[in-house]
Amino acid sequence: MFATRFAPSPTGRLHKGHAFSALTARQAASEAGGRFVLRIEDIDPTRCKPAFEDGIYEDLQWLGLDWEHSVRRQSDHLDDYAGAVEDLRQRGLVYRCFRTRKEFLDTIGHAPHGAAEAVRPGPHPQDEEAELLRAGRPFAWRLSLDAARDTLGGAAWDSLSFFEEGQGPQGENGRIKARPETAGDVVLARKDAGAAYHLAAVHDDALQGMTHIIRGVDLFEATHIQRLIQSLFGWPEPIYRHHRLLTGPDGRRYAKRDGSVTLQALREDGMTARDLRAEIGF
Template sequence: MSGFVTRFAPSPTGRLHRGHAFSALTAYRAARQADGRFLLRIEDIDRVRCRPEFETAVFEDLAWLGMTWERPARRQSGHMDDYQSALEVLRAKGLLYRCFRTRKEIAEAAASAPHGAAEGFRGSPLSPSKERALLDAGKPFAWRLSLDAAAELLSGFDGLTFIEEGGGPDGETGLIPADPMSAGDVVLARKDVGVAYHLAVVVDDALQGISHVIRGEDLFQATHIQRMLQALLDLPAPVYRHHRLLIGPDGKRYAKRDLAETLADLRDRGVTAHDLKLELGFA
């Protein structure tokens, strides 16, 4: 078996649809072709939206598609200590600060900032006395990564790159310079949620030995942020392979929020797994 390791990492916030099937089958086929390993990861850090019945449905849907994976699947909610350790590393390097601003306040600040809203929110730590007062008052906060501090530590991100074997939204491929500047000071954790997506996925990929991240091109921009975090945490950088997004009859990509027809719906109306794989180009 080769050193090729990839994963499918859904969030159990709803039933899987065609778009999920396309992404899962793309990663699964790549692992099979490379005589590599295929892992399933359940990204369930959203305690409000993630539900056990949706997690069970993920297993059912993938099995229906004829897919197998190494067990047990990694469940993010069971590994919060891993993420806290990574946060401690970043905190010790002086890269994190508490941000007490609301989403509305952040949107207003980003829009009026000199660098423009396109570059995202940029903030700075409060004075110890102000921070203490807000903490004592119980005001919620988020742990943000200081982009300025990260840029200083990584020499302005000069030479920071990632390998793209697929293609970004604008056809980006090959050796790509990582440019996290437009992201601003990303949230890495909240008071009520121990970790945010970008940090969790970077830690997970490293701990699971993921060699290739295969996912939709809508996550291409996230790669710039995640490559920065890998460098800050001294973690290996996988190869990235972004694939096209599946578009529905209405011209929009399939999405849970738009109540896209689910794989369970397809089964209920008599569609077989072979039928779907034939439609998606995997038969």
């Protein structure tokens, strides 16, 4: 059965871009006679707030959306993601990385032309890692692309792909070769903050039986590394449908970090859900 989801992070109130994405996914599920799931991706303890989660429910209900009764909150399932990381660790697919963000930025700054290449630092030497562990330094678990390729084998690596029903930023459509190397050795978990987005999202997509991933084109590039993670675990391959992003009068896409006008503010200014739906094409 067709199944898709809307998976916001409660790091702020929803805006028009969120409304467009949620309505797009809900409409697709309705047209296919399938499932529509709401998932709360609240694995960032420093930015996610209960008040923002409450706001998500309030805004979606105002829009007239409904979803399956059970809502998965990722912060309630950190042990699931830790178990997945442990599986990868036992298979030699992840390594500890103690390097800080500043150290990476300094490295980039000294690269030719300041090129921000995909981060692939590799594991620390054993004696250095042991010393860092004794010192109690925080670390991240990074996925080793080299180990992943060896595990899958060259043929499987070369044939790794995904099917795009929507459109990528350059008009990509249809069967597309996955290029996980563009993401580098991504962080899958941190010692002090649990799972990272790529792992938690694909874990839950598989667990919840998502057949279609419908989301903004800004997440198109994430698909490359997510397909690799799915393949390493033997999880099903969903179909992807990336959609356009709404932009404001200034031509910039709506974003929380830019202080975009929220659905709450629009509602308080007198806009009705029907008016908003019509404005954004629903």
